[in-house]
Amino acid sequence: MLKSFWSQFDPSAFVVIFLTLVLFLSALFMKGFTQEVLLEAGVFLVSVKLIMLSYRNSISAKRTDERLARIQSMLQALEDRASRSET
Numbered sequence: 001m002l003k004s005f006w007s008q009f010d011p012s013a014f015v016v017i018f019l020t021l022v023l024f025l026s027a028l029f030m031k032g033f034t035q036e037v038l039l040e041a042g043v044f045l046v047s048v049k050l051i052m053l054s055y056r057n058s059i060s061a062k063r064t065d066e067r068l069a070r071i072q073s074m075l076q077a078l079e080d081r082a083s084r085s086e087t
Helices: 002-006 011-031 036-086
Strands: none
Touching: 011 036
16 A cells, blocks of 8 residues: 555655755754744645645546546447447
């Protein structure tokens, strides 16, 4: 499951994930555990949410492609059957 999760992302998404994590951790250590950490955590959570939405959209697109391929193959089979009956 974890391998299929990471296979949905392109290399630029990995760069964004890595940079977001590095910047969050560096802000955490530079500012310490103050009230500003809540702001940084909020920004980090928004980034995580965007990553999760990207993953869900890629899964949805893959399912849609599979369904369209099945519909196309069914239509092709109907066309083949119709052309055979005409002859």
